[in-house]
Amino acid sequence: MTLPIVSLVGAGPGDPELLTMRAVKRIEAADVVLADDLVDPRVLALVKGRLLRVGKRGGWPKLPRQQELTIPQGDAQPPWERPGSCISTDQHFIHALMIREARAGHRVVRLKGGDPFVFGRGGEEVDALREAGIDVEVVSGLTSGIAGPAAVGIPVTDRRASPGVILVTGHPGDGRAEPDWPALARTGLTLVIYMGVARASHIGAQLLAAGLRADLPAAVISAAHTAQQRHAVTTLADLADCIARERLPSPALLVIGEVAAHASAAELGALARSA
Amino acid sequence: MTLPIVSLVGAGPGDPELLTMRAVKRIEAADVVLADDLVDPRVLALVKGRLLRVGKRGGWPKLPRQQELTIPQGDAQPPWERPGSCISTDQHFIHALMIREARAGHRVVRLKGGDPFVFGRGGEEVDALREAGIDVEVVSGLTSGIAGPAAVGIPVTDRRASPGVILVTGHPGDGRAEPDWPALARTGLTLVIYMGVARASHIGAQLLAAGLRADLPAAVISAAHTAQQRHAVTTLADLADCIARERLPSPALLVIGEVAAHASAAELGALARSA
Numbered sequence: 001m002t003l004p005i006v007s008l009v010g011a012g013p014g015d016p017e018l019l020t021m022r023a024v025k026r027i028e029a030a031d032v033v034l035a036d037d038l039v040d041p042r043v044l045a046l047v048k049g050r051l052l053r054v055g056k057r058g059g060w061p062k063l064p065r066q067q068e069l070t071i072p073q074g075d076a077q078p079p080w081e082r083p084g085s086c087i088s089t090d091q092h093f094i095h096a097l098m099i100r101e102a103r104a105g106h107r108v109v110r111l112k113g114g115d116p117f118v119f120g121r122g123g124e125e126v127d128a129l130r131e132a133g134i135d136v137e138v139v140s141g142l143t144s145g146i147a148g149p150a151a152v153g154i155p156v157t158d159r160r161a162s163p164g165v166i167l168v169t170g171h172p173g174d175g176r177a178e179p180d181w182p183a184l185a186r187t188g189l190t191l192v193i194y195m196g197v198a199r200a201s202h203i204g205a206q207l208l209a210a211g212l213r214a215d216l217p218a219a220v221i222s223a224a225h226t227a228q229q230r231h232a233v234t235t236l237a238d239l240a241d242c243i244a245r246e247r248l249p250s251p252a253l254l255v256i257g258e259v260a261a262h263a264s265a266a267e268l269g270a271l272a273r274s275a
Numbered sequence: 276m277t278l279p280i281v282s283l284v285g286a287g288p289g290d291p292e293l294l295t296m297r298a299v300k301r302i303e304a305a306d307v308v309l310a311d312d313l314v315d316p317r318v319l320a321l322v323k324g325r326l327l328r329v330g331k332r333g334g335w336p337k338l339p340r341q342q343e344l345t346i347p348q349g350d351a352q353p354p355w356e357r358p359g360s361c362i363s364t365d366q367h368f369i370h371a372l373m374i375r376e377a378r379a380g381h382r383v384v385r386l387k388g389g390d391p392f393v394f395g396r397g398g399e400e401v402d403a404l405r406e407a408g409i410d411v412e413v414v415s416g417l418t419s420g421i422a423g424p425a426a427v428g429i430p431v432t433d434r435r436a437s438p439g440v441i442l443v444t445g446h447p448g449d450g451r452a453e454p455d456w457p458a459l460a461r462t463g464l465t466l467v468i469y470m471g472v473a474r475a476s477h478i479g480a481q482l483l484a485a486g487l488r489a490d491l492p493a494a495v496i497s498a499a500h501t502a503q504q505r506h507a508v509t510t511l512a513d514l515a516d517c518i519a520r521e522r523l524p525s526p527a528l529l530v531i532g533e534v535a536a537h538a539s540a541a542e543l544g545a546l547a548r549s550a
Contacts, residue, residue: 012295015297016296017295017296017297017300018295018296018297018415019295019296020287020292020293020294020295020296020417021291021292021293021294021295021296021299022290022292022293024296025292115421115422115425116425116430117421117424117425117429117430117431117432118421118430118431118432118440119432119434120430121434122430123430123433123435123534123537124433124435126428126430126537127537138425138426138428140293140417140421140422140425141417142295142415142416142417143421146390146392146393146415146418147390147415149392150390150391150392150413150415151413153401153413154392155391155392155393155395155397155398155401156392156393157392157393157394157442157444158398158399159394159396159399159448159451160398160399163443163444163451163452163453163454164441164442164443164444164454165393165441165442165443166439166440166441166442166462166464167432167439167440167441167442168438168439168440168464169432169438169439176434176438177438178438179438179439179462179464180461180462180463183458183461183462183463184462184464186455186458186461187441187454187455187458187459187462188455188458189441189443189454189459259398262398262401
């Protein structure tokens with residue numbers, strides 16, 4: 001007997017035209033889709049089966065472990081599907097839900113913003129599914145750390161400036177080790193920081209102390225490839241002040257390095273959206 | 276008058292199902308497509324307009340600058356379209372060709388393997404088009420440095436092991452500075468190295484000298500998401516020997532870090548291909 005396949009699908013940065021062909025196929029064919037909060041509503045609109053929102057909302061109460069054991073069966077409306085529900089979903093609960101749905105013979109899509117294997121706990125979900133004996137495939141998606149800068153004209157690598165790029169999170173969470181900012185500074189590579197807005201002042205200070213130039217170009221891109229996309233270009237020394245001044249909200253990316261100066265006044269993303 | 280738009284389009288790692296919806300639209304609508312060598316033949320099969328191959332073949336003679344000034348007009352077959360042609364196309368020639376086609380009112384797609392802004396000289400091409408007064412959009416694609424490891428089950432980031440990933444080229448080319456391998460080693464992040472097969476022995480020695488563990492997991496993935504996909508998992512100390520022993524050809528990715536141990540025996544890419 002072939003066990004049903006769970007697909008971990010990358011929803012990309014927002015605009016549904018940036019989904020891969022395979023992602024669209026999997027989403028449309030799914031009986032049930034477990035979606036993160038960061039997935040764009042226009043992508044969710046493609047879902048034809050049941051849509052379960054399993055976002056991990058920072059600062060909201062976690063669903064107690066006990067509730068994992070009493071997942072409502074059938075069509076009863078579980079708490080995370082109630083309108084206005086403000087439950088932050090525990091990672092183990094997501095695993096249990098995927099396993100239950102897969103064992104029920106359903107085609108399951110686990111839909112994650114960006115790429116499932118870039119800051120998405122995709123590795124943990126694959127492990128949990130394999131341990132349960134369930135086949136899993138990964139459908140990569142565009143990660144906002146590369147597609148976001150591109151939307152405003154920034155190539156994250158450029159042989160004229162840097163032989164590579166570092167993708168790192170500014171918010172490791174759950175007591176995980178913080179990136180070694182001085183070590184990152186010394187690589188000379190472009191730095192792209194996910195979830196760094198709240199800690200931009202701290203990160204900037206660490207990078208300056210490690211020897212990066214105060215006037216090194218830096219860019220902030222909010223909500224790339226969504227209708228709310230905005231960006232600003234400044235210098236490393238001014239980065240935190242710029243975020244406050246321009247009121248650039250999360251989710252946002254920080255890009256630090258010579259390539260940030262390539263950001264255009266006219267957004268390439270806007271061009272793409274109107275084309 | 277609105278000048279025609281040139282689209283820099285990412286062709287992804289190989290499998291045409293991993294193209295974005297927008298990439299497919301742009302390729303199918305193009306009057307002329309300028310394609311790199313690394314673009315998969317199944318992707319090229321989507322081209323309905325004229326297809327010009329403008330690959331930069333390493334070690335082959337460059338098209339002399341003089342020939343840039345005498346690009347054949349109309350339907351005459353230029354040298355880079357002749358069957359069996361072994362001309363390595365100069366970057367400036369590609370710029371001139373895109374500008375000429377755009378000014379002739381054609382819809383131009385510049386089709387690049389992976390993502391146009393990751394090791395693709397996309398930044399230089401955008402600059403050249405803008406300087407010529409031509410509008411350009413960038414359509415991001417899946418980069419093989421993330422989608423390739425995913426095809427064999429490797430999450431390039433995993434909060435259990437590393438707060439980020441470094442994408443770097445092992446072959447900067449044209450006298451450009453080599454990555455600072457000791458500095459990269461000290462970051463503690465996952466290392467993904469493009470075009471590193473030929474220099475794996477040198478790179479491995481530098482990383483070991485900088486203090487990375489000899490038994491740190493390392494993976495090699497050849498031709499990810501193509502019919503020729505193959506991979507192997509080993510340790511950092513054995514990396515170069517493993518490439519020789521398993522005869523893993525270019526193009527290939529090297530993944531160095533704890534996450535490399537997640538590579539599955541059964542390739543997730545194979546699952547995806549048969550689904």
